[in-house]
Amino acid sequence: MTRHMDSPWWRDAVVYEIYVRSFADASGDGVGDLPGVRERLPYLRSLGVDAVWLTPFYPSPMADGGYDVADHRGVDPLFGTLADFEALVHDAHELGLKVLVDVVPNHSSSEHPWFRDALRGVGRDRYLFRDRPNNWQSTFSGPAWTQLPDGQWYLHLFASEQPDFNWRNPEVHAEFLDILRFWLDRGVDGFRIDVAMGLYKAEGLPDVEDQAFASVSPIWGRPEVHAVYRDWRKLLDSYPGERMAVGEVWTDDPADLALYVRPDELHQSFNFSWLQAPWSPAAFRKVIDDTLKTVPFATWVLSNHDVVRHRTRYGTDDPGTGLARARAGLLMMLALPGSVYLYQGEELGLPEVTDLPPESRQDPVFKRSKGELPGRDGCRVPLPWTPDGASYGFSADGVAPWLPQPDEFRTLNAQNQAEDPGSTLEFYRRALACRRELARSVPYALEWLESPQGALFFSRGSLTCAVNCGSDPVRLPPHESVLLSSGPVEDGVLPPDTAAWLRTS
Numbered sequence: 001m002t003r004h005m006d007s008p009w010w011r012d013a014v015v016y017e018i019y020v021r022s023f024a025d026a027s028g029d030g031v032g033d034l035p036g037v038r039e040r041l042p043y044l045r046s047l048g049v050d051a052v053w054l055t056p057f058y059p060s061p062m063a064d065g066g067y068d069v070a071d072h073r074g075v076d077p078l079f080g081t082l083a084d085f086e087a088l089v090h091d092a093h094e095l096g097l098k099v100l101v102d103v104v105p106n107h108s109s110s111e112h113p114w115f116r117d118a119l120r121g122v123g124r125d126r127y128l129f130r131d132r133p134n135n136w137q138s139t140f141s142g143p144a145w146t147q148l149p150d151g152q153w154y155l156h157l158f159a160s161e162q163p164d165f166n167w168r169n170p171e172v173h174a175e176f177l178d179i180l181r182f183w184l185d186r187g188v189d190g191f192r193i194d195v196a197m198g199l200y201k202a203e204g205l206p207d208v209e210d211q212a213f214a215s216v217s218p219i220w221g222r223p224e225v226h227a228v229y230r231d232w233r234k235l236l237d238s239y240p241g242e243r244m245a246v247g248e249v250w251t252d253d254p255a256d257l258a259l260y261v262r263p264d265e266l267h268q269s270f271n272f273s274w275l276q277a278p279w280s281p282a283a284f285r286k287v288i289d290d291t292l293k294t295v296p297f298a299t300w301v302l303s304n305h306d307v308v309r310h311r312t313r314y315g316t317d318d319p320g321t322g323l324a325r326a327r328a329g330l331l332m333m334l335a336l337p338g339s340v341y342l343y344q345g346e347e348l349g350l351p352e353v354t355d356l357p358p359e360s361r362q363d364p365v366f367k368r369s370k371g372e373l374p375g376r377d378g379c380r381v382p383l384p385w386t387p388d389g390a391s392y393g394f395s396a397d398g399v400a401p402w403l404p405q406p407d408e409f410r411t412l413n414a415q416n417q418a419e420d421p422g423s424t425l426e427f428y429r430r431a432l433a434c435r436r437e438l439a440r441s442v443p444y445a446l447e448w449l450e451s452p453q454g455a456l457f458f459s460r461g462s463l464t465c466a467v468n469c470g471s472d473p474v475r476l477p478p479h480e481s482v483l484l485s486s487g488p489v490e491d492g493v494l495p496p497d498t499a500a501w502l503r504t505s
């Protein structure tokens, strides 16, 4: 919102996450790919985003949807070729869109040449091999250790097909600097860093009591990791054009988040406290206050490829409530200072698909927990582009997509919504266009206004945002005009689960 002449592009950018295998399939094999993304870039331009983040498209056995990388400098034939990638970057830049790619430094695929060497006993020091395992559990459930026939065990904080690197080996550090250079040389504008608070583990790999993602523990958030990001920052700064990096850092404590975005480290970190907040004005206000107080460059995110889509999270048992809240939540988020990350399909108001048949589920979380945990496939269902066809326009006609799509895609698809001014897609377009317009006039600082019970009112210069999270209608604060609202607003009254942007003098 505050594109001051001297502020870098990413500071207030709207970045759209593309989960490549579920976005658009140009090759007709039922899996999304880079040419599919390239064809749909004009859709993203007209949606009004500033940048795209592409999830991993590197050669991979796909044990974790591509987050098991076998070659960090290539493109898996499933997703296209390096030439397809270069064409995509070229077209995106022509359209004024920046491109971020995912870098996965915590682990590789078990098919990576280094790990294959390690299996033969060569270069095991690039990974974490031990004679005995400790008590660590995999984030995907089950033990974090797998034993080889020769008796040694290796550590994997995720699936057993994702062995963790040993970042205390300088070869690993040098390799990743080179990988970053490889993509920077191909014109990428920045990186999303997978598991950014992982990488280093406490010396001696001590047993732990609590396995959860935590700010600092023997498993996560080791202080040594910051030296890595200082080196990455130097590299990014040595390239022209404001290249940037955003870290995936899971923590409840904004002070920890701030450690990653010190001036000589990463440019941004995802603010997962925002997506973890319940639909409550007090919870939202606390996250906003804590973030703006502690983190120099704020970011906001409601959904991504790892969490239940926010329409469903907010929906309790009623999908109508979920959609109303999702739309109101978007307006609130877009009115905040800093940058915003959107997840593909939220602009269509897509819900989580909760009834996928077990045999179609592919997430290692589902497999490793033996079906006890549903896993993340429900937010990864291929996007619906048209009202008909075997895959609603995701693949060539007659081709089944890699995950089945629900019947409601017949109405929720992009084509139908583009023709309906009341659709969620058109609402997103209006909101993003309005935000872009306001960017020239609105200051970074946010001021709280007195708000009735259940509501949150705040202003930034001449923009006031009013959100009603309660169950009774509230009166809007004084204003000149209503710029935009997430639902019907009449006679100065804001209904429940609705937000509005107001112009004030």
Ligand code: GLC
Pocket (backbone or CB within 6 Å): 064, 067, 068, 104, 158, 194, 195, 248, 305, 306
């Ligand atoms: C990150 C990714 C997630 C992946 C995991 C392991 O959390 O977002 O999708 O499974 O890292 O790479």
